[in-house]
Amino acid sequence: MHLRLILLLLIAANAGIPASGQRRNVLLNGDFEDINTCSEYNSECGVEGWFYLREVKAQMLGNEGTPAMLGKNSYLIYYDWRGDQGFTPIIGSLLPCRLQAGHAYTFRGMINVKLNAQLEFKPGVAISPAYYVPRRKFATGFVPQEIAQPEPMTEKGWFRFEYRYVAKGDEDYLTFGSFVSQDSTAGKRQLTGTQTIAVTLDNFELVPEDPTEGPCEAWEGMRSAIYAYDFRHKEMDYALYATGKLKLLLPADPAKREPRPQPVAVRKNEVSDTLRLGDLSFDFNKANLRDSTRARLASYFKGNDRFADSIIIEGHTDSVGNDAFNLKLSQARCVAVEEWLTANNIIQPGNIRIAAYGRSRPEASNRTTEGRARNRRVELILYWREKP
Structure with missing residues (x-):
């Protein structure tokens, strides 16, 4: 023993x-610093390593004047809420390495939410074999989880969230989203139509609790392949709606995506x-x-x-x-x-x-x-x- x-x-x-120090962040570009430039537009289209469906609009923000933010950028997402009671996907990322079955991971980050005062926003996450798209057959077995009690930070309007996840070993994608509900207190007029919600994101991490879990052999190859993907929204939407997976050329050997222990x-x-x-x-x-x-x-x-x-x-x-x-x-x-x-x-x-x-x-x-x-x-x- x-x-x-x-x-x-x-x-x-x-x-x-503080965040997780030098422990490995499983997510690519979780601080949203690396910018993606679409070849079709020859302009910034978003951040590397993250994607979303067509109805979502994205904007880069500078972090000047907000000392709690790490790096130069944060990521602002606008999306429409149409009265859905379940989980609404906002943004997702393809994991470069497999998670270890039975191992625990902590998903944490920082958010700033602006929405109608009659609405309540709760963050949620789905870590699954594909991107979570509501009402699609491939997502039937995925169960998005609500992240309870985000904690207010010293910076006004900012909250820190944290969620512990035990992996099954078949996860490829992380989908961050929301559970939104409407205050139905007696006498309050019910909202109708579309409500636009703005969510600013920064410092996203998915960190293994095991300090010896190291990156997989395919880490750099996966990163290059994911970063090389152009954010052509129509093509991306077709792939996500059809299968929940982006059309990328990834390393053929699945074993290379298994985390290597660093004991x-x-x-x-x-x-x-x-x-x-x-x-x-x-x-x-x-x-x-x-x-x-x-x-x-x-x-x-x-x-x-x-x-x-x-x-x-x-x-x-x-x-x-x-x-x-x-x-x-x-x-x-x-x-x-x-x-x-x-x-x-x-x-x-x-x-x-x-x-x-x-x-x-x-x-x-x-x-x-x-x-x-x-x-x-x-x-x-x-x-x-x-x-x-």
Whole structure:
């Protein structure tokens, strides 16, 4: 039985909601930075890696003045709601790699929605063998899921959503959409006709919970094939309505789309121990390791008769603070620990992996001072071997 050592570096400063750090995003172009240029129009048609049906209209937006957004762009989608009670697809993406059957993934992102005050918007998702198109025979077995309780962000009008998904292993497409309902409170006049809804999207991720899950062999080939697809709407609509799949030349060998494990080495003769450092391991609002923390780390590692074979560094925060600042701070603190380990010859850089979770995995309630202090931490998962 392999054991692991969890070294907890509890962080003093307030921290917010970073994304998944260096864990692999299964989605292509989830930050919507890469722009697609249609050869037929010789102009921008949308973003690379994402597509939609003809009745949807898209527009690129700059992120200036919105500090929580990552990168330069976000993606604005207009679509019409005609009283449908079920799931309405908005935008979709072809997954370059297969999901691992039985493995859990987290789909998260940020949205800003503008619609009639009498309507209620709830995000939803279908992760399935084809793009979800309502009332099409191929989509009969697909079950879109509502994403519960998106959380308000510090930026006005923006919400962050998160949804956990356990894969079946046959998924090829992710379809993001909505469940829209109308307030039918007595005395309110029912809306008729078409209602236009505007949804701005940014920072979409589909991240494996397993930190060792790596990209598939076909990743670059799939990316090139998907990016090479021109957004010719009529052709795209025909393909999606007919089969739910785009007409792309994809790698022929299905095995090349299976994720390749990137395991942290676990070998024989491993032992474990647990060390906890206090809440003041870093300077306030900075990534600098305090001198007292460096001294304790040096004492622990250099006085050990074993050597660290491989390490995963996981960053965790509480729920307080500006999103953009704390995203950088959380990542920087993981890197600070990594740099100390490599500078002091504790481990080779190639045997370290970083995964920042933000507040998604709290140990305690964020409603109390004590709980937030416990949640501000960096965990080092160490695999030890006896020295020869």
